[in-house]
Amino acid sequence: MLSKPKILIIDDDRDMVEALKIILEGKSYIVRVAFNGEQGINAVKKEKPNLIILDLLLPGKDGITVCRKLKTYPEYRDIPIIVVTALAKKMEDKILPEEGGSLRVEGHLDKPVNPKNLINKVRQLLKRRER
Amino acid sequence: MKNSSTGELEDKLEEMLGEQFGVQILNSMGIAIVVVDQNFNILWANTEYRRVQEEPKKPIIGRKCYEVSFNSKVPCSEKICAVIRTFKTKQNVKGLKIIRKEGQEKFLDVFSFPLYSSQGELEYVVEVIQDNTQLYKLVQLSDRLTAYASHELKTPLATITQLTSVLRTVDLSPGKRKELYDRIISRSQHGLKTVENFLIYSKIKAGELEITPVKVNFYSKVIKEILNFHTGYALEKGVKFICKVPKNLEVVCDPVYIQIVYNNLITNAIKYGGEKVCILLGYQGKDNEHYYFNVANTGESISGKDREKIFQRYVSKKIGGSGIGLDVSKELVEKHRGKIWVEPCYFIAENCLQKKDIDKLGDEERGKLINGNNFVFTISKQLVK
Numbered sequence A: 001m002l003s004k005p006k007i008l009i010i011d012d013d014r015d016m017v018e019a020l021k022i023i024l025e026g027k028s029y030i031v032r033v034a035f036n037g038e039q040g041i042n043a044v045k046k047e048k049p050n051l052i053i054l055d056l057l058l059p060g061k062d063g064i065t066v067c068r069k070l071k072t073y074p075e076y077r078d079i080p081i082i083v084v085t086a087l088a089k090k091m092e093d094k095i096l097p098e099e100g101g102s103l104r105v106e107g108h109l110d111k112p113v114n115p116k117n118l119i120n121k122v123r124q125l126l127k128r129r130e131r
Numbered sequence B: 001m002k003n004s005s006t007g008e009l010e011d012k013l014e015e016m017l018g019e020q021f022g023v024q025i026l027n028s029m030g031i032a033i034v035v036v037d038q039n040f041n042i043l044w045a046n047t048e049y050r051r052v053q054e055e056p057k058k059p060i061i062g063r064k065c066y067e068v069s070f071n072s073k074v075p076c077s078e079k080i081c082a083v084i085r086t087f088k089t090k091q092n093v094k095g096l097k098i099i100r101k102e103g104q105e106k107f108l109d110v111f112s113f114p115l116y117s118s119q120g121e122l123e124y125v126v127e128v129i130q131d132n133t134q135l136y137k138l139v140q141l142s143d144r145l146t147a148y149a150s151h152e153l154k155t156p157l158a159t160i161t162q163l164t165s166v167l168r169t170v171d172l173s174p175g176k177r178k179e180l181y182d183r184i185i186s187r188s189q190h191g192l193k194t195v196e197n198f199l200i201y202s203k204i205k206a207g208e209l210e211i212t213p214v215k216v217n218f219y220s221k222v223i224k225e226i227l228n229f230h231t232g233y234a235l236e237k238g239v240k241f242i243c244k245v246p247k248n249l250e251v252v253c254d255p256v257y258i259q260i261v262y263n264n265l266i267t268n269a270i271k272y273g274g275e276k277v278c279i280l281l282g283y284q285g286k287d288n289e290h291y292y293f294n295v296a297n298t299g300e301s302i303s304g305k306d307r308e309k310i311f312q313r314y315v316s317k318k319i320g321g322s323g324i325g326l327d328v329s330k331e332l333v334e335k336h337r338g339k340i341w342v343e344p345c346y347f348i349a350e351n352c353l354q355k356k357d358i359d360k361l362g363d364e365e366r367g368k369l370i371n372g373n374n375f376v377f378t379i380s381k382q383l384v385k
Helices: A014-025 A037-047 A063-072 A089-103 A115-130 B002-017 B023-028 B047-052 B065-070 B082-089 B133-169 B174-205 B218-236 B255-272 B304-309 B325-335 B363-367
Strands: A006-010 A030-034 A051-054 A081-085 A107-110 B032-037 B042-045 B093-101 B104-116 B122-131 B214-217 B240-243 B250-253 B278-286 B290-298 B340-348 B351-353 B370-380
Touching (some): A006 A014, A006 A037, A014 A115, A014 B133, A014 B174, A030 A037, A037 A051, A051 A063, A081 A115, A107 A115, B032 B047, B065 B093, B082 B093, B082 B104, B082 B122, B104 B133, B174 B218, B174 B255, B214 B218, B218 B250, B218 B255, B255 B290, B304 B340
Parallel strands (some): A006 A030, A006 A051, B240 B278
Antiparallel strands (some): B032 B042, B032 B122, B104 B122, B278 B290, B290 B370, B340 B370
């Protein structure tokens, strides 16, 4: 990958977005943001990011709907998605595996995100995609 | 056959329990009692049992207990049936029976005891059933509330932790650091408001909520403070506030609690009103009894059937909502001897119109209307400071 990888954050919590943006920009990634599901899908089409960080509880189209929708487009279905959520662990266990087959989420981190874990996960997924 | 069995059993019960505890007493008790044989035939049941099964009129003696309870043709599994376990183990057994009929659920605590013949054979099982539906439902609701409370508190705490970890680990300019500190302070304050709602809620539940009415300048003691609290956070989200509350209006109320009502309504408007929501804080005048205030916002209209429901305890029509904010607001308004309701409204420029107003508009103006919701609440003019 010659140009800097572009990462799209879709989360309605602007403070969280700002924090994640600072962490990612600190590692020279280009960051784009969207604050609801609809904006997120439009941003994917416009920006064609290399990776998406997605919250599940979003106003309007929720994260699961966004994920499902993106995976139906041949041109976007291979963009790795990391789900980042503040849902309690127990609820995540209920939501993610249940939906997992069709969601095909590539990564999952609990909020607050450990910056090191985030960067490691991002690097790992981008590297995998390069192969 | 049925009659003689029942009669014999009643004799046996009377013999066992003594004269002062007759079948009449068993019938008057608020717990259901049934006696079944090894083939699950009901030999005797008291009045409460018939009520619990919702078949007070139908004859149930001689029918299978699983048929009466579950409308089933086959016995229940050993796992869920206390009677089977008692016949098998000859021990007292405790269980839970859940009856689902016509979309309603009943939660019945079941205790079953072996009943021996004079020859010492295990002949019958006595099942004592207590309808604890209300208790189980309260536990379910309480679990849901705990889950909501945890989530509502986890969200700001997770964000504060995230911002703090960035401040600690990333080299930032002084301006950026200040911005992050401001965000942390703002999120902490919003988290505190959430806790405040839960504290008020627990006061309501304990019947300890009292208001302290004082005569205040409504704009400076309520509106101005609530606008200051929300403006910074809301500006970033593109929220537009329109305030039409007169600056010289004096009202007797508890300003702290009325601020909480406003905070809940504004928080919902920001949360669910979408991007660039327009929020109007209005004053709709007064009559002999009440002052009328409103908080209207642009956004998807709440459907007719949901307009009543959203003020009920724990009911949230939105993902990520606890359903507690509007319930608390309703209680606080009622403490001010007022009412709260929501009606559809229509925004045109900075004006919020009701359905009756838009009939007078021309086609061009109608085309510019933006849907919204208008939350109206009243405060009694009779409150004494």
